[in-house]
Amino acid sequence: MDITVQLEMDSTKNKFTTIYPKFNKENNTWNVHAKPNGDIQLKDKTYPYLFWESNSYFTEEMKEGFIVKGENAESFLEEKLKILGLNDKESTDFITFWLPVLIKNNLSLCSFQSKKFFNDMKLNVTPKPDTMIRIFICIKKIDAPLEIREQNLEKNERKGFTVIEWGGSDF
Secondary structure, eight states, rough: OOOEEEEOOOTTTOEEEEEOOOOTTTEEEHHHHHHTSSSSEEETTTOOOOOESSSOOOOOOSEEEEEEGGHHHHHHHHHHHHHHHHOOOHHHHHHHHHHHHHHSSSSSEEOHHHHHHHHHEEEEESSSSEEEEEEEEEEEEOOOOOOOOOOOOOOOOSSSSSSEEEEEEEE
């Protein structure tokens, strides 16, 4: 399937710091061919995913979330990512990126702030996916447990053409 993926953000506040593979800078767009197994072709190369990073480290006040000990980080991420709808491969990618941060912190406040963040950082995909799962985790090192309302995560069900995007911020 041929797909157009466009990132839309306020360039007066945010700048892309890394993009791989490069996209059309005029409109922040990749025009790719996606295979049924999830591989993405751009020109003559195949990629497992598209990557972007910006300087907009989202640090909205965390009013709800989870207190996570480094020793429990792996099981925490496995449990929450399953609820959020990631498959084993996607969870492995997420966990291998964020697990070292949580272990290093020893104790973290974690909050999934996907809706707010992704309202500010829009992802436009054509044709429109049947399912779009976007996950953004904020991780804050803390020195001692604190009182916080436990976050209620909505279960994502996958069907048909599915787009996955995940990221986070560590502060």
